Amino acid sequence: MPPRTDVARESWCLFLDVDGTLLEIAPTPDDVRVDDHLRQLMSDVSHALDEAVALVSGRGIASLDELFAPHRWPAAGLHGLERRDARGRLHCHAPARQRLDEARLHLLYLAARTPGMLLEDKGPAIAVHYRAAPEIEPALRRVLEDVAAELAPDYHLLEGKRVFELKPTSATKADAVRAFMREPPFAGRRPIYVGDDVTDLDGFAAVESVGGLSVAVGDRVQAQLRVASPRDVRALLADLSERRSPAP
Numbered sequence: 001m002p003p004r005t006d007v008a009r010e011s012w013c014l015f016l017d018v019d020g021t022l023l024e025i026a027p028t029p030d031d032v033r034v035d036d037h038l039r040q041l042m043s044d045v046s047h048a049l050d051e052a053v054a055l056v057s058g059r060g061i062a063s064l065d066e067l068f069a070p071h072r073w074p075a076a077g078l079h080g081l082e083r084r085d086a087r088g089r090l091h092c093h094a095p096a097r098q099r100l101d102e103a104r105l106h107l108l109y110l111a112a113r114t115p116g117m118l119l120e121d122k123g124p125a126i127a128v129h130y131r132a133a134p135e136i137e138p139a140l141r142r143v144l145e146d147v148a149a150e151l152a153p154d155y156h157l158l159e160g161k162r163v164f165e166l167k168p169t170s171a172t173k174a175d176a177v178r179a180f181m182r183e184p185p186f187a188g189r190r191p192i193y194v195g196d197d198v199t200d201l202d203g204f205a206a207v208e209s210v211g212g213l214s215v216a217v218g219d220r221v222q223a224q225l226r227v228a229s230p231r232d233v234r235a236l237l238a239d240l241s242e243r244r245s246p247a248p
Helices: 036-048 059-066 098-113 133-153 173-181 196-208 230-242
Strands: 010-016 054-058 075-077 081-086 090-092 116-122 128-130 155-160 162-170 190-195 213-217 225-227
Touching: 010 173, 010 230, 036 054, 036 190, 036 230, 054 173, 059 075, 059 081, 075 173, 081 173, 098 116, 098 128, 098 133, 133 155, 133 162, 155 196, 173 196, 190 196, 196 213, 213 230, 225 230
Parallel strands: 010 054, 010 190, 054 075, 190 213, 213 225
Antiparallel strands: 075 081, 081 090, 116 128, 128 162, 155 162
């Protein structure tokens, strides 16, 4: 069962990972779809929390907008490299991409020769998926660790569910959460961060450091609370959307 929230709705703000948290993991990133029930839940909880809801994802903001269209949520994309605040202003960390170009070409060549390896070019970051061929994980890990070592300290290697990602070190999900927390409508509220993977751990730490609540989805990572699946995350959203303020 999802955690129950026991304080007035106005005291909360909410940060939500997407893949594996709001949505079940799909065979490829392009296979993911947002259904009308989730759209309505998101709208309801946002209204209940006075719009203090943001997406925090490894996807780029353009990808998030396509998924959740026509709504454009406050969002952090590419693990914090880009962020759109509640006023719609875009904030970007723009690392030099030239250093990644050689690695990109090398990985494109490798993907062409490796059945089951899928390269997702995010521009300033590169994700390598191997869900269709989990047996290639050890060899792929060695290759990407070598590439990351050559690109250090400007880039590092993130590991997710059947995916590796080369990402600049210039910003994190925690940086994005802290930036949101300095701005309305998030400022002054108690944050909840819901995520499912190791890429969410710094987001957990960011909210816990200010007395907030971390919620892990599944058993891959540890948090203050845990739910089993995205279905339980939807139950949590429904619970939050139904909260009412106590009488003055």
